[in-house]
Amino acid sequence: PRDSLSLRLGIHGAEPMSDELRDEIQERLGIRIARDYGLTELGGPGVSIECEERCGYHINEDYFYPEVVDPESGKSLPDGEIGELVFTALAKEASPLLRYRTRDLARLDRTPCPCGRTFARHGRILGRTDDMLIVGGVNFFPSQMESLLLAFEELAPHYVIRLSKKNRVDAVAVDVEVTPEFWAARSAGTLESLRSTIQYKAKEAIGFRMDFNLLEPSSLARSEGKSKRVDDKRQSRRDRL
Ligand SMILES: [Zn+2]
Secondary structure, eight states, X not given: OTTTOOOOEEEEOSSOOOHHHHHHHHHHHTSEEEEEEEEGGXXXXXXEEEOTTOSSEEEXXXXXXXXEEOTTTXXXXXXXXXXXXXXXXXXXXXXXXXXXXXXXXXXXXXXXXTTOOOSOEEOOOOEETTTOEEXXXXXXOHHHHHHXXXXXXXXXXXXXXXXXXXXXXXXXXXXXXXXXXXXXXXXXXXXHHHHHHXXXXXXXXXXXXXXXXXXXXXXXXOOSSSOOXXXXXXXXXXXXX
16 A cells, blocks of 8 residues: 555554564555554653654653652662653643553663654563563563564464472473474474574573473463463562562
């Protein structure tokens, strides 16, 4: 449809959109896409928006004062650290919002943006505070695992992340199914080499070592509705956040 469109710019909000999807829409429609972030409680869309340099979302700081806090203690975190986005509405009347906790996780960046705008930026929303896991002191989101696994064409999108304690240390094992094609053509060697490649990439991308079990197609339980991707058998609430 790109020839019949007189659109130049699309502003997209409400649902998280990956960089890949943004680029695909941009390419197919021949327009520029800017992703927008907002919350109903803060007045809807327009809290922040991507600029043409695509290096984060500029926060409209004349209306919203941003902070990033540790989701557990509520203490402010320095710029660049992942934490919960918190906004104070500066111009809202009748229903003021002070230090409103969004439950969305991102980083703040106040370094100058190549586009010339001086408003602070936040990075893409990495997940919800409810989704964040802390493994051996490292913040980890199931969505990171999903991106990693989906990049392997030998793997099917069926996996479970299992967390446990081994000698008081967090241990992570991921059960993931391979595709029927890969399974049909497998040998001990191809399975092992795929497993070690995934393990290496995971350590590089996520920051700690974990084990991967490659399973036969259809071996994980399917559930109706939202699948259970995380099985956390550790005891304390602090580990799970
Ligand atoms: Zn910019």
